[in-house]
Amino acid sequence: MKKLFFISLLIPALTSCASIINDAYVPVALSFSDGSSGECFVSNKRMSMDVEIPSSPLIRRSDDNLILRCTTEDGRTANASVPSTMGGKIVASAVFIDFGITDAITDKHREYPASFVIPIKKK
Numbered sequence: 238m239k240k241l242f243f244i245s246l247l248i249p250a251l252t253s254c255a256s257i258i259n260d261a262y263v264p265v266a267l268s269f270s271d272g273s274s275g276e277c278f279v280s281n282k283r284m285s286m287d288v289e290i291p292s293s294p295l296i297r298r299s300d301d302n303l304i305l306r307c308t309t310e311d312g313r314t315a316n317a318s319v320p321s322t323m324g325g326k327i328v329a330s331a332v333f334i335d336f337g338i339t340d341a342i343t344d345k346h347r348e349y350p351a352s353f354v355i356p357i358k359k360k
Contacts (some may be wrong), residue, residue, distance in 0.1 A: 259345040262295040264317070265303070266352035271359055275309035281321075283344065290355070298347045307355055319322040321347040 242347040255343040269275065275290045280302065284297040296303060322348060 259298070261345060262297055263349055264293045264351070265296045265349050266293045267291060267305070268338045268352075268354055269307070269309060269315070269357045270354050271357055273309045273311070273313075273357070275307055275313075277305050277307035277355070280304050282313055298349070300344050300347050303349055305353075305355060307357070309357060311360060313357055313360065315355050317353070317355050319349055319353050321349050323347060 259336075267279075267288065268275065277288055277290055277292065278297065279286055279288055281297065281299040282301050283299045286294065288294040290307060299321060302321065305317040305319065307315045307317070309315075
């Protein structure tokens with residue numbers, strides 16, 4: 238009886254999907270260090286868009302840095318790079334059948350910080 242119970246628990250664990258169920262997009266609050274307004278061209282290998290600053294755009298998760306090319310309303314420019322980090326859920330995914338391959342392809346295990354302040358020189 239114990240053997241049957243163990244097998245009934247083992248089969249679903251070995252055949253289940255190992256993909257992380259994170260959303261593909263994550264909100265990132267962006268603002269300038271001096272509190273001014275403006276716009277930024279935001280890009281990584283999976284997306285690119287123009288966003289107003291300050292705002293919280295939805296950013297596509299990616300394994301490369303988030304590149305920011307910004308201009309304030311008064312014409313000052315700033316460039317920044319926001320690194321992505323590996324989330325802890327990838328370890329759980331790697332334990333299962335696909336060894337984290339599905340999540341490595343979709344980058345859903347990557348994370349950007351919840352907020353980022355873009356450094357800009359004062360006027």
